Amino acid sequence: MPFLRVKIRTRDPQGVLSRLLAGGEPPLTSDFLPEEDLLLLVYPAEGLHERLRRLARLLPREDFEETELAESPELEERTFEVGPLVFRAVWRSRPVSSGEIFLKANLSFGSGRHATTLLCLRTLVRLAEKGPLGRVFDLGCGSGILALAAARLGAPQVLAVDIDLRAVREARHNVEMNALGERVLVVKGSLSAARPRSFDLVLANLTIGTILALAPEIPQVLRPGGMAVLSGFGPPQEEALRARLPKALVLGREVLEGWEALILGF
Numbered sequence: 097m098p099f100l101r102v103k104i105r106t107r108d109p110q111g112v113l114s115r116l117l118a119g120g121e122p123p124l125t126s127d128f129l130p131e132e133d134l135l136l137l138v139y140p141a142e143g144l145h146e147r148l149r150r151l152a153r154l155l156p157r158e159d160f161e162e163t164e165l166a167e168s169p170e171l172e173e174r175t176f177e178v179g180p181l182v183f184r185a186v187w188r189s190r191p192v193s194s195g196e197i198f199l200k201a202n203l204s205f206g207s208g209r210h211a212t213t214l215l216c217l218r219t220l221v222r223l224a225e226k227g228p229l230g231r232v233f234d235l236g237c238g239s240g241i242l243a244l245a246a247a248r249l250g251a252p253q254v255l256a257v258d259i260d261l262r263a264v265r266e267a268r269h270n271v272e273m274n275a276l277g278e279r280v281l282v283v284k285g286s287l288s289a290a291r292p293r294s295f296d297l298v299l300a301n302l303t304i305g306t307i308l309a310l311a312p313e314i315p316q317v318l319r320p321g322g323m324a325v326l327s328g329f330g331p332p333q334e335e336a337l338r339a340r341l342p343k344a345l346v347l348g349r350e351v352l353e354g355w356e357a358l359i360l361g362f
């Protein structure tokens with residue numbers, strides 16, 4: 097690992113760089129991401145602890161978001177694939193590519209790779225292979241990854257909601273970056289944002305408490321014959337969940353790393 101990357105949250109990148117230069121700690125490279133207020137500094141990895149101590153002394157009030165060791169001075173743009181979908185975590189907006197789905201890279205890029213997200217994505221791909229997805233409601237959209245996937249798999253209209261404003265902003269940014277604004281609408285809110293009986297498919301990857309609480313109302317937003325893909329729980333909790341949806345038919349289930357996705361028909 098020959099490089100040390102330091103990520104500093106700041107609105108004054110020039111000021112930070114000047115203090116580093118004056119203090120004898122010029123980075124090998126620096127890059128500022130204005131959308132994130134993030135200054136990325138690269139140093140050689142040798143003398144790591146001493147260097148971090150010196151940086152902390154030179155920048156006592158700065159917010160050190162992350163430090164990491166890396167093989168390359170460049171930020172990697174990590175990708176992963178699910179069926180025909182290729183996801184790429186990018187640091188900057190770039191021209192839309194029909195072959196890829198861009199997601200704003202966050203520092204850990206964890207969300208898109210969680211088992212429950214993967215289960216929902218795989219299920220979505222399988223459903224799209226069987227027939228048109230129709231109108232999709234993404235309940236608890238986070239970064240918007242499932243909504244974007246549904247749109248790319250042909251859903252003509254997708255409503256994505258989240259109660260967390262940061263998630264809503266991130267999802268909107270991702271929708272814009274993929275030029276899918278005509279088909280994907282992101283709204284702050286929850287189930288009540290959806291008109292009754294207006295969706296063919298609900299995607300709900302939530303925590304078990306939330307899914308149990310919201311489950312009884314999910315059928316109300318579905319058209320007759322609609323489906324729901326539920327995730328965010330494990331096989332031991334399936335029974336409790338199904339007890340909340342006594343009229344639902346189990347159309348399929350998939351398990352990964354102790355997590356489950358359940359496809360229900362109504």
Ligand SMILES: C[S@@+](CC[C@H](N)C(=O)[O-])C[C@H]1O[C@@H](n2cnc3c(N)ncnc32)[C@H](O)[C@@H]1O
Nearest residue numbers: 213236237238258259260263285286301302306
């Ligand atoms: C596990 S994340 C899933 C994110 C994304 N859909 C995915 O599959 O990776 C759950 C999301 O649901 C949101 N959430 C939690 N409770 C909610 C509620 N009652 N209504 C809408 N969104 C909710 C959270 O803010 C979070 O962004």
